[in-house]
Amino acid sequence: MRMAGGPGDVLSQDNSIFKNLQSIVQLISDLQRLYEDKDSADIEFVVGKEETRVLAHSLIVKTRCSNYNELKLAYGQRSMPGKLLVLQIADVNVEEFNSVVQYIYTGRINLNAAVVFKVLALALEFGISELKLTCEDHIMNTMKENACVFLSSAFEGRNDRREAFREEAAVFVDKCTTHICEHAADCVKSSAFLRLSKECVIHLVSSDYLGMKEDDVWRAVLAWAKHQANVTSSPHSWTDGERQLVGQALRDVINHVRILLIDKQVYAEEVEPTGLVPLELSLQRYRYAALPDTFQPKEPHLTPRAPAPFFKDSNLLTGKNLAFQQLLNNWFGKPSQMWRRLYLASANSYSAASFHECCDGIAPLFVLVLGSSGQLCGGFTDVPFVRTNGGRAKYSTTDRAFLFSLINLIKRPATRFNIIKKMFAIASHPEFGPIFGAGADLSIANNCNVSMECYSNLPHTYDGEGASSTLLMGGYNFTVADYEVFTVS
Numbered sequence: 001m002r003m004a005g006g007p008g009d010v011l012s013q014d015n016s017i018f019k020n021l022q023s024i025v026q027l028i029s030d031l032q033r034l035y036e037d038k039d040s041a042d043i044e045f046v047v048g049k050e051e052t053r054v055l056a057h058s059l060i061v062k063t064r065c066s067n068y069n070e071l072k073l074a075y076g077q078r079s080m081p082g083k084l085l086v087l088q089i090a091d092v093n094v095e096e097f098n099s100v101v102q103y104i105y106t107g108r109i110n111l112n113a114a115v116v117f118k119v120l121a122l123a124l125e126f127g128i129s130e131l132k133l134t135c136e137d138h139i140m141n142t143m144k145e146n147a148c149v150f151l152s153s154a155f156e157g158r159n160d161r162r163e164a165f166r167e168e169a170a171v172f173v174d175k176c177t178t179h180i181c182e183h184a185a186d187c188v189k190s191s192a193f194l195r196l197s198k199e200c201v202i203h204l205v206s207s208d209y210l211g212m213k214e215d216d217v218w219r220a221v222l223a224w225a226k227h228q229a230n231v232t233s234s235p236h237s238w239t240d241g242e243r244q245l246v247g248q249a250l251r252d253v254i255n256h257v258r259i260l261l262i263d264k265q266v267y268a269e270e271v272e273p274t275g276l277v278p279l280e281l282s283l284q285r286y287r288y289a290a291l292p293d294t295f296q297p298k299e300p301h302l303t304p305r306a307p308a309p310f311f312k313d314s315n316l317l318t319g320k321n322l323a324f325q326q327l328l329n330n331w332f333g334k335p336s337q338m339w340r341r342l343y344l345a346s347a348n349s350y351s352a353a354s355f356h357e358c359c360d361g362i363a364p365l366f367v368l369v370l371g372s373s374g375q376l377c378g379g380f381t382d383v384p385f386v387r388t389n390g391g392r393a394k395y396s397t398t399d400r401a402f403l404f405s406l407i408n409l410i411k412r413p414a415t416r417f418n419i420i421k422k423m424f425a426i427a428s429h430p431e432f433g434p435i436f437g438a439g440a441d442l443s444i445a446n447n448c449n450v451s452m453e454c455y456s457n458l459p460h461t462y463d464g465e466g467a468s469s470t471l472l473m474g475g476y477n478f479t480v481a482d483y484e485v486f487t488v489s
Contacts, residue, residue: 028106034060035105046088047097054094056101058085064104067127091161093118103131111138113146117153117172121165139172143179148192148200151176155200173203178319181209182309188212188220194227198253205256209322211308214261218271221257225249235274247276254278260288261304311339311486315346316368316376324376324406324414328366331402331416332380338489339366345433345448345483352446355433355485360385362487367434369444369473369483376407377472378483379436385428393427395438401425403436403462409474417441417464424461434485437461442472448480 034040034057041055062068075087089097096118103109109131111119120135122128139150154176157169180187181204187193196204201224204210205217212220226232229245238246259281262271267285271277277285310325311317317325329335342362348354359365363384369377381401388394403417419425424438433444439460445453455477459467469476 028108031060031105032102035102042084044084044086045097045101046086047090047092048094049090050094051088052094054098054101055084056104060105065126065128067125071126092122097122100126100128100131104128109134111135113142113149117150117157117169120168121157121160121162124164124168125162140175143176144183146192147176147179147183147187148190148196151180151200151204152192152196155197155203174319177204177207178209180204181207181211181306182318182322184210184212184220185216185308188216188223193220194224196224198228198249201253202256205253207305208303209306209319211306211322214258214305215263215266215270217305218257218259218262218266221250221253222246222274222276225253238274243275246274250276254281258303258305260285264289310337311341311366312489313341314368314484314486315344315482316370316484321376321406327406327414328380328404331404332364332366339486340489341484341486343485345480350447350449350480352429352431352433352444355444356385356387356428356430359434359485359487360387360428364488365434366486367436367444367483368486369442370481371473372479372481373409373474374407375405375409375473377403377405377442379403379426379434379442381426381436383426385426385434388428388430391429391431393429393432393435395424396426396428397423398425401436401462403442403458403472405472408471410471412466412471415464415466415471417458417462417467419461420459420463421461433483444480444483448483450479452477452479454478454480 038055041057043056043058043061045054045056046052047054065071071087072085075089076085096115099109099115100119100122104126107130109119111134116135116138120132123131123135143150150172154169154172157165158173160166160169201221205221210217225246228249229242231238231242231246233242235243254276259267259271259277306322307326309317309322310329314325326335329337342365343355343358345355348358361384364380364382365384366380367378371377379401381396381398383396383398383401386394386396399419399422401419404415405412405417406414421438425436427435427438427440429435431446433446433448434442435444436442437457437460439457440455441458441460441462442456443454445451448454454473456469456472457476458469458472
């Protein structure tokens with residue numbers, strides 16, 4: 001008698017999987033042939049200004065596209081019995097349209113930065129949900145290389161005739177902007193930045209979160225304006241005509257450069273020789289140098305932009321939360337310290353074991369915790385978590401550890417809670433993630449995204465103004481949307 005689960009069963013299972021894959025490949029091949037069979041087609045799409053004919057089969061399109069009936073109402077033309085149903089879609093590129101129709105049959109498509117937003121628009125209009133997700137994944141996975149290209153496409157999409165795509169494009173404008181602001185030094189050096197529309201450049205340069213010094217903001221917009229004007233020479237050798245062309249390109253953009261914050265030597269050597277700064281801005285700069293006390297420090301043109309990100313690749317300290325990076329560095333005691341991420345809970349199944357594998361024995365550490373309702377809190381330790389045997393916690397001592405609340409449900413400002421019982425600063429437990437305090441003041445459980453074993457007993461080992469067990473995460477027990485751990489870079 002053969003034992004179940006033996007080698008024969010494994011081979012049989014592998015063979016079955018292989019045959020199933022073969023069947024899927026064959027099905028895709030058959031559907032490709034159907035796509036190419038125009039004689040049996042019963043729908044004719046008339047596409048683009050050239051009115052190119054694209055033929056398809058109504059049964060396939062109806063099955064795969066949830067908006068089939070809406071398409072017929074929007075674009076359908078009367079057809080005689082026995083004749084093709086004709087749908088005329090004028091403002092669509094034929095090549096992208098063909099690729100979407102082929103996807104409807106085969107589930108295959110080649111995406112690149114130039115076409116992905118156009119394909120996304122068609123996926124939304126046709127109601128092809130899996131293609132929509134494929135496009136969104138492609139955009140996010142290639143954002144690093146194509147952020148400026150995507151921003152340009154998303155900006156155009158905000159004016160699209162289709163409401164669903166306008167809404168999707170607006171979401172990606174925000175995502176692209178966040179990425180560019182956090183990686184500004186790299187993005188402004190790309191050729192895609194030089195090709196951005198004036199509207200896009202103003203959008204970026206007017207942001208408080210563009211992570212660059214104002215000297216570099218000026219250099220970036222000047223390089224952009226020279227490219228737009230097709231001028232390659234340096235300002236010292238410009239002709240009057242070239243200066244005028246660059247000035248026209250910079251018009252409306254230069255008002256968003258914070259001229260008063262540019263270093264005086266850079267201004268004298270790089271800005272003033274261009275002759276492009278409007279007289280009013282130039283006089284304002286001289287007045288500011290002579291009488292700085294007459295200016296309000298919170299005036300927009302005197303407000304420094306958020307610094308370049310100190311917490312590299314953070315998922316939680318982005319966008320409007322970017323300013324918290326500087327605050328954490330100030331609390332750490334080194335305003336310009338760079339940090340690298342050791343651990344992201346959502347990328348590691350929220351596992352306590354993976355937290356210890358990635359983080360034990362390393363210090364200093366910042367732990368950042370995101371709550372299910374947007375709370376943002378965490379802790380700092382200059383001593384490491386350690387591996388322990390058995391099911392007991394091991395405490396580590398320091399007087400430098402602290403907890404903090406950055407965003408809370410009662411809208412209390414960002415607050416730091418210092419340690420008052422240094423013997424119990426942090427605890428290492430094999431079945432828990434990071435633990436701060438013997439209370440514990442902040443304890444992150446295994447599978448913290450679903451486990452209500454996470455809890456906060458603040459104040460116990462840590463204390464400060466406004467400390468309570470509900471401040472950090474909104475309740476004594478809670479679940480965690482995500483958390484990440486950083487150490488010095």
